[in-house]
Amino acid sequence: MCGIVGYIGKKTHGYDVLVDGLKRLEYRGYDSAGICVMTDKKTKTFRSVGTVARLEEKVGTPIDGVRVGIAHTRWATHGKPRVKNAHPHSSGKIHLVHNGIIENYQQLKKELIAAGYTFTSETDSEVVAHLIARENKKHDFAEAMYRALGRVVGAYALVILHEDYPDTLIAARNSSPLIVGIGKDAYIVASDASAIVSHTDRVVYLDDGEVMMVHDGAYTITNLRGRKKTKKTHTIDVDTQKAERSGYAHFMLKEMHEQPHAIEDAMRGRIILADGMARLGGLNSVEKRLRTIKRIVIVSCGTSYHAGLVGEYMLEEYAGIPTEVEWASEFRYRKPLIDAHTAVIAISQSGETADTRAAVREVKQKGGLALGIVNAVGSTIARETDAGVYNHAGPEIGVASTKAFTSQLAILTLLTVYLGRQRNMSMTMGKRILSELRKTPQAMTHILAQHDAIKKIAKKYANATSMFYLGRKYNFPIALEGALKMKEISYIHTEGYASGEMKHGPIALIDKDFPSVILAPKDSVYDKTLSAIEEIKARSGKVIALTTHGTKQVEKIADDVIYIPKTLELLTPLLAVVPLQLLAYYTGVIKGYDVDKPRNLAKSVTVE
Numbered sequence: 001m002c003g004i005v006g007y008i009g010k011k012t013h014g015y016d017v018l019v020d021g022l023k024r025l026e027y028r029g030y031d032s033a034g035i036c037v038m039t040d041k042k043t044k045t046f047r048s049v050g051t052v053a054r055l056e057e058k059v060g061t062p063i064d065g066v067r068v069g070i071a072h073t074r075w076a077t078h079g080k081p082r083v084k085n086a087h088p089h090s091s092g093k094i095h096l097v098h099n100g101i102i103e104n105y106q107q108l109k110k111e112l113i114a115a116g117y118t119f120t121s122e123t124d125s126e127v128v129a130h131l132i133a134r135e136n137k138k139h140d141f142a143e144a145m146y147r148a149l150g151r152v153v154g155a156y157a158l159v160i161l162h163e164d165y166p167d168t169l170i171a172a173r174n175s176s177p178l179i180v181g182i183g184k185d186a187y188i189v190a191s192d193a194s195a196i197v198s199h200t201d202r203v204v205y206l207d208d209g210e211v212m213m214v215h216d217g218a219y220t221i222t223n224l225r226g227r228k229k230t231k232k233t234h235t236i237d238v239d240t241q242k243a244e245r246s247g248y249a250h251f252m253l254k255e256m257h258e259q260p261h262a263i264e265d266a267m268r269g270r271i272i273l274a275d276g277m278a279r280l281g282g283l284n285s286v287e288k289r290l291r292t293i294k295r296i297v298i299v300s301c302g303t304s305y306h307a308g309l310v311g312e313y314m315l316e317e318y319a320g321i322p323t324e325v326e327w328a329s330e331f332r333y334r335k336p337l338i339d340a341h342t343a344v345i346a347i348s349q350s351g352e353t354a355d356t357r358a359a360v361r362e363v364k365q366k367g368g369l370a371l372g373i374v375n376a377v378g379s380t381i382a383r384e385t386d387a388g389v390y391n392h393a394g395p396e397i398g399v400a401s402t403k404a405f406t407s408q409l410a411i412l413t414l415l416t417v418y419l420g421r422q423r424n425m426s427m428t429m430g431k432r433i434l435s436e437l438r439k440t441p442q443a444m445t446h447i448l449a450q451h452d453a454i455k456k457i458a459k460k461y462a463n464a465t466s467m468f469y470l471g472r473k474y475n476f477p478i479a480l481e482g483a484l485k486m487k488e489i490s491y492i493h494t495e496g497y498a499s500g501e502m503k504h505g506p507i508a509l510i511d512k513d514f515p516s517v518i519l520a521p522k523d524s525v526y527d528k529t530l531s532a533i534e535e536i537k538a539r540s541g542k543v544i545a546l547t548t549h550g551t552k553q554v555e556k557i558a559d560d561v562i563y564i565p566k567t568l569e570l571l572t573p574l575l576a577v578v579p580l581q582l583l584a585y586y587t588g589v590i591k592g593y594d595v596d597k598p599r600n601l602a603k604s605v606t607v608e
């Protein structure tokens, strides 16, 4: 949520580094973009509403001779997407970009207005610029910044420059992610590694309450009171190619097609088929403790929450461990009962979602075991949990999550076998699940090849204003996920529902213009699902049914049918979600929307 980049270096290509970084971070927000660069001790600031491409148009000829600069791509929190609210924000000679929310900004704003400062934006961020400027009247840049941050309550990743200090760049973090890339002749500070990897693979992850200052080519890291800290540098291994569209019309399309590969990567080295066992190296350190776990709580948001719901069915049925799933945003505001026998699993693609992070902190505070299923290597949740499993799905750029979701399901299957085999699961059952899991990439490839048929269905229903997505048992969460995908990128009002609950209210909405997507694979609840289809058809509702190859009844009653290959019931979600992703994708494209940048959304939600 908001992407920020800062550059300081000997080379004068800062403008290119900043703009390239912004483009890579654009998935974090695209309400507005801005840049402030310094050449010959003078700053130039450009800001525009919309995408980075529009900012570039505004700048015109790329700016040469930039040794220091900051840039921002915004997801609006305080203040509409207007130029005046776009970052960077300035106060005199101080310019900054901010990601996060300053919670006490109204109080600070009042105080600063009374002191004579004029605000030009509606943002919370501008107060920080004025606070630093006020302190800077008496103190140098660094001291002014420390004093100003001492007044700020809330979440921030900040990169700040000062016209009188052309050899200095300051970055500070509290709750919002910030990584420093350490190059040979330059430093790049960014919200995530994607803006850094093409320049250097050496990074320092800033933690909460840390400040990084680059001055005259050297850097120091301190706490918020200026006390120096020593930090480890890490080498990151990110394949930059994976973050390119590689000929696909959209990242979402590319990422859907990458799913078979992502599942292979999630399984690689983790299956010991002969023993029916899963090997999860990231859990080695807590292996003994996991044997004593009597309850699991999964916390996550959005699509990751839906993966958690599938995990609940798997873990209860096959590992025999009572499992609950909670939106992280709710979990932390209840009084969660966590004891030494509870494991909390945070599922997060980005590893930076503010609510999921806060839930992890709450668990650790209560002495519980916090585990992570995280895709972004080195992200905050990956670092803050006690142990965990990486997805290895590679960067996911499309705002609507696809490959991260199916890879989360693959990891949850492995975890089910891992925990199940620690308990009562037989070797035969372990083998069965794992050998079927190994077949899913091929089955997915088969489904993806049906894209033309799915596109036709999308065309037929693209003008619907509302749709139901219904499923039962393992595919109830897939109904929720299918509905979410459709609403995210096609803006059709959709509702995901448990098909058995339809009769208790929602069915009142059904008429000939209100189609339903029904998940009806040949599983243990197949007959019940057939009845749900009949009930909708009896009320003139149109039905798009998703079923397993070889089932004949569905074809007779549904208006349109999409087929998936046969697999074990617990693995049907992994396959069933793929056509629903395609259906949402093609509907969004047919309706002329930019599916990679759906309105009002951001990929990484780093504010609460």
Ligand code: G6P
Pocket: 301, 302, 303, 304, 305, 347, 348, 349, 350, 351, 352, 353, 356, 399, 400, 401, 601, 602, 603, 604, 605
């Ligand atoms: C945002 C994204 C969703 C994602 C959710 C959770 O809302 O748009 O696609 O599922 O955050 O993100 P996480 O990175 O924690 O999985």
